[in-house]
Amino acid sequence: MNVTSVGEATGDLGQAAQLGARSYGTDADIDIDTDSAVVSRTSATSALGSATASANANIALIKYWGKADERLIIPRASSLSLTLDGLTTRTSVEFLADGGPGDTGDSDVSASNNATDTSAIADSLTIDGKPQAGKSLARVSRFLDIVRERSGIDAPARVVSSNTVPFGAGLASSASAFAALAAAASRAVGLDLQPRDLSRLARRGSGSACRSVFGGLVKWNAGHDDATSYAEPVDDSKLDLAIVVVLISGEKKPISSREAMRRTIATSPLYDAWIDSCASDLSEALRAVAGGDVRRLGEVTEANSFGMHAAMMASRPAVMYWLPETVEALRAVASIRESGLGAWATMDAGPNVKVLADGRDATKVADELRSRLPGCGVEVHRPGSGVRFER
Numbered sequence: 001m002n003v004t005s006v007g008e009a010t011g012d013l014g015q016a017a018q019l020g021a022r023s024y025g026t027d028a029d030i031d032i033d034t035d036s037a038v039v040s041r042t043s044a045t046s047a048l049g050s051a052t053a054s055a056n057a058n059i060a061l062i063k064y065w066g067k068a069d070e071r072l073i074i075p076r077a078s079s080l081s082l083t084l085d086g087l088t089t090r091t092s093v094e095f096l097a098d099g100g101p102g103d104t105g106d107s108d109v110s111a112s113n114n115a116t117d118t119s120a121i122a123d124s125l126t127i128d129g130k131p132q133a134g135k136s137l138a139r140v141s142r143f144l145d146i147v148r149e150r151s152g153i154d155a156p157a158r159v160v161s162s163n164t165v166p167f168g169a170g171l172a173s174s175a176s177a178f179a180a181l182a183a184a185a186s187r188a189v190g191l192d193l194q195p196r197d198l199s200r201l202a203r204r205g206s207g208s209a210c211r212s213v214f215g216g217l218v219k220w221n222a223g224h225d226d227a228t229s230y231a232e233p234v235d236d237s238k239l240d241l242a243i244v245v246v247l248i249s250g251e252k253k254p255i256s257s258r259e260a261m262r263r264t265i266a267t268s269p270l271y272d273a274w275i276d277s278c279a280s281d282l283s284e285a286l287r288a289v290a291g292g293d294v295r296r297l298g299e300v301t302e303a304n305s306f307g308m309h310a311a312m313m314a315s316r317p318a319v320m321y322w323l324p325e326t327v328e329a330l331r332a333v334a335s336i337r338e339s340g341l342g343a344w345a346t347m348d349a350g351p352n353v354k355v356l357a358d359g360r361d362a363t364k365v366a367d368e369l370r371s372r373l374p375g376c377g378v379e380v381h382r383p384g385s386g387v388r389f390e391r
């Protein structure tokens with residue numbers, strides 16, 4: 001059993017607040033890819049260990065785009081994000097005593113597993129009341145294999161996850177999903193990980209998940225191996241920030257971020273230039289945070305995101321997430337800023353626009369966006385907490 005990364009016990013509910021630089025409100029959402037199919041695992045079971053944890057989504061201000069190590073998910077550059085309230089995944093994990101090594105459960109599950117390169121162990125996964133199979137289950141099972149290997153527990157798990165999704169669908173992010181799963185699964189097998197080690201574990205599920213372990217502003221140190229690539233909170237007490245989300249489309253993205261990153265690295269002549277700019281953008285952003293300078297932070301946030309999308313679009317073939325409404329929303333943000341409000345755009349692997357706003361202006365920025373973009377959903381999200389355990 002490999003227990004080298006296990007830290008001291010972190011306690012329960014109350015101590016979850018320590019995972020954030022501040023104690024923020026709760027609640028928000030996330031998504032794992034949701035191919036749906038039926039998993040019927042109905043045998044009577046007894047639990048070896050169980051735990052429930054929640055985590056919030058985060059939006060990167062200085063982006064992560066591209067891996068130096070695909071298996072360990074070590075990024076090419078460090079990044080900076082804001083964990084948000086109102087976008088929460090709550091996940092319960094129960095390891096089941098009656099399933100031993102190699103138990104593949106019912107045949108439906110094995111059939112789908114064979115097709116998707118997954119764990120030998122038949123886990124079950126329910127997201128928002130819907131049983132999952134295919135890629136979603138395979139991805140979760142592969143992640144659970146890491147937890148099983150570390151704990152020496154070779155049992156299948158029942159994973160039940162629910163999300164607070166204000167728009168009904170589409171804020172693509174696996175960050176809160178894998179942060180909550182890492183927390184619940186590790187706690188269920190008795191690995192009481194220190195926040196840094198929990199962040200390292202969450203990173204193995206989805207890179208950006210390592211940042212959702214912490215609340216508020218968070219820096220992911222790229223590092224160079226599993227031990228050195230982790231997130232940590234950044235003191236954001238001099239800033240009042242909010243993210244206004246403009247939902248343009250809730251549809252599944254045309255190309256996964258994993259695949260799109262690979263293509264950008266392999267074919268975009270602009271990728272190396274963008275990666276080089278990330279180091280100075282991050283330093284600039286951290287100076288702005290330390291100085292409480294929201295304008296400087298906003299400017300570098302917007303520039304870093306546009307640089308990333310320029311590199312994506314220069315890929316061959318292009319990685320193009322933008323829709324016509326994306327351009328409309330970006331023009332609206334620029335015009336709102338010209339009118340004197342603090343608002344800067346950032347975008348991820350999808351057509352939706354997120355607006356970093358001065359917290360004092362956020363409600364006005366949202367009102368302006370609603371009136372200029374009548375077809376879009378607009379929601380204000382304030383900084384949120386890091387991972388929280390229920391037991």
Ligand code: PMV
Binds near residue numbers: 059060063174349
């Ligand atoms: O963690 P992933 O594989 O979903 O990648 C996230 C990448 C971006 O959202 C585009 C940027 C980021 O830093 O979150």
